[in-house]
Amino acid sequence: MVVLARLSAPSFDFDSIRSEFDLRDTFSAEALAEAESAVDRCASDREDRTDIELVTIDPPGSMDLDQAVHVEKSSTGFVIHYAIADVGAVVTPGGALDTETRARGQTFYLPDESVTLHPRVLSEGSASLLPDTIRPAALWRIEVDESGEAVSWTVKRASVRSVARLHYAQVQADFDAGTPHPSIAALGEFGELRARAARRRGAIDIALPEQDVVRDGDSWRIELQGRTAVDSWNAEVSLLTGMCAARIMLDAGVGLLRTLPPAPAGAVSTLKKTASMLGIDWPDGASAGAVLASLPSDAPETLAMMTQATSLLRGADYAAFDGEAPELTEHSGIGAPYAHVTAPLRRLSDRFATEVCLAVVAARDVPEWARTALPDLPAAMRGSDSTASKVDRACIDLTEASILENRVGEQFSGRVLRGSDGKRAAEVFVDTPIVIGKCTGDPPEGEKVTVRLTVADTTSRRIEFAYDSGGDANRSVASTR
Structure with a gap:
């Protein structure tokens, strides 16, 4: 990651946010026991593919490793092997753990501790694609031609072994030095090829620099981090797999899509x-x-x-179908039909969509436990996605308010992104520190202005600025235009 800015605040915890959004850290005794005793119910169906030298690429310290990848350049393009943790094989349908994961929907990431979809003994242990350990996986094999388009794809149950646990900054540094890991030496060329194909499809990639709240000794720090090339290349592998999964399910007339209207x-x-x-x-x-x-x-x-x-x-949503395809099948941001199948340790829907794909490719009936769950998944994922977004925002807002609470009354330089329309307050972009906040005083849209911080309240997690058109700084700005 490329760090664009740092802000620091005194130490505090995020328990108030956990409480506000009713995020439960613990699992029932029954669910925990199932996770601790989980076994691979599909072991007899697996092909041994430990010969493929897969690697994982995740943030530093991550233990819930869903995905392992191998990228090979061929005479006609590329061959991608993508192993996804086979959660459907280790969670008992209808059991206590299955019930709890359906209520949670996904893992929620807070700066001090995540609230996991599955007990850590499973998501960071027996089901995680940790290095040098044989694990059950849904193994995708996808061929891509010289124009970046997928020409064939398949998925099957396999036993795999990751040979290395890598993190993004490390992989980026290796590429910059010209010494990438052999298993992903072709990732950069593949990623750029797929990015060009995405632009041809009219895809829209919101490469929003991430605001991360990280511990800094006894304090919390906000880092605004730009996305590296490796982040983008790795994302293309996941997007490609999701597009192939969507095609499999649409052709079979059953599945779960991630959709987005124009x-x-x-x-x-x-x-x-x-x-x-x-x-x-x-x-x-x-x-x-x-x-x-x-x-x-x-x-x-x-x-x-x-x-x-x-x-x-x-308007992003999920569309379950069994028989007739849904009215909207495309994800306009991707420019193609798309499905979530690559993060089953962290996202509920992926377990079921993966199970559909495995059954269809193997020419078997979709398991009843997966098929009957499909109609309930859109609402479950819709709710958990909304909560996750609110939790992320609340953590950042709390940290920003903590950082700025002793600077109320100070002036900052910014640009007005949106003027007041009578219904919404104006919005100003302050670049030092980097904050986007509401602004009173009817500042002129699109103009550079000087604003004063009037509110930085940690209880409401609210930041607000005020604009004074008659202020000396703004008169000076106006005189230079």
Whole structure:
């Protein structure tokens, strides 16, 4: 990751957020016992593929390893092997653990401790694709041609072994030095090829720099981190697999898709206006995806532009079907049908979608436990996605308010992203420190202004600025335009 900015705040915990969103750290005794005694129910169906030298790529310290990859360049393109933890084989359908995971929906990540979808003994132990250990997996094999398009795909149950646990910064440094791990030496070329294919599809990649709250001794620090090339290349493997999974399920007439409708009317026009405000060039005829892809990861304006670009991707949902395909099958941000199948240790839906794909490819009936669950999954995932988003935002808001609470009354330089429309307050982008917050005083949209911090409240987790058009700083700004 490329760190763009750091802010620090005194130490505190996030228990209030856990309580507010009713996030339970513990599992029932019955569910925990099932996780501790979990066995591979599909061991007899597995092919031994420990010959493939797979590697995992995750954040440092991660133990819930869902995915292991091997990328090979061929005479006609690339061959991808992608092993996904086979959670469907170790969670007993209808059992206590199955019931609890359906209620949770996904793992929730808070800065001090995650609230996991499965007990750690399973998600960070017996089912995790830890290095130098044989594990049950759903192993995808996908062939990609020289234009970056998938030409064949299959998935089957296999026994696999990862040969290395890598993290993003390490992999990026190895590529920069020209010494990538042999198992992923072709990842960069593959990733760039797939990125070009995505732009041809009209895909929109919101490479929003991430605000991460990390421990800093006795304090908490916010790091704004730009996405590296390796992040993007690795994401292309997961996206490709999800697209192949969607195709399998659509052809079979049963499954679970991740969908997104086309961008709302006027959203692209609004984004062009934002680009103009930020001084970002938008060539004639260029798509939103192409402009976003051209932005430098280390520019503060990229955060503002990417934040506004999220308006293009509203309305994401899940569509379960058994028989007739759903009315909306595409994910407009990807430019193709898509399904979640690559994170079953951390996301409930992936276990069921993977099971459908395994059955269809093996020419077997989809297991009844997976088929009957499909109609309930969209609502479950919708709810947990909403909670996860709110939890992420609450953690960042609490940390920002803690950082800024002793700076109320200070002035900051910023740019007005959105003026007040009578219903919503104006929104200002402050680049030092990097914060996007509400602003009173009717600041002029698109203009550089000086604002004063008026609220930084840790109880409500609220930050607010005020604009004074008659202030000396703003008169000075106006006189230079």
